Amino acid sequence: AQSVTQLDSQVPVFEEAPVELRCNYSSSVSVYLFWYVQYPNQGLQLLLKYLSGSTLVKGINGFEAEFNKSQTSFHLRKPSVHISDTAEYFCAVSDRGGSEKLVFGKGTKLTVNP
């Protein structure tokens, strides 16, 4: 079974500042890793995913994440945030064995202030 821990429930930052949203996972098998974003009153959208290959993954809207197997982490970063990045961000994992289930963290609410 897998589990996901998002260490910060809320992250307030100022516009144009860098941000890192932390995600750690636990699994007895190899996993795929995902970050989803949920804007107010909308469904979840895929930001980026790690399936294999390079551990640095680039996604939409200038976000990137790095897979660190030894630390079982998949932290999300953006060098300069915009007001429009205000949203809830969810880290998720699924096992490589073909399970269709995504296991989500509790989410991190990112608030970008002017």
Add this chain to the structure above:
Amino acid sequence: NAGVMQNPRHLVRRRGQEARLRCSPMKGHSHVYWYRQLPEEGLKFMVYLQKENIIDESGMPKERFSAEFPKEGPSILRIQQVVRGDSAAYFCASSPRRQLNEKLFFGSGTQLSVL
């Protein structure tokens, strides 16, 4: 191309009533997944369906909850005799095929409130 459509967006029920949540997948998608998000929690998998088949219902509560995805029409998540603890956001997602989750598209959810 319309996305995953869920309705209603908000549903209010009294304890003991039935709740029916609908999900129309994206055009061409035959795989549907239901997730539930309780307050202050992440999304939790409930059930995975293909047309006319339940593939994995390991996340569904054993009683009062059922799901279907008929040959024609939307997928339905049905909750009988609702209780306050059923209050949550219910999300539906769809994909064109069964693998990798990368093609998973989510709807905007139905917020169920049980009075």
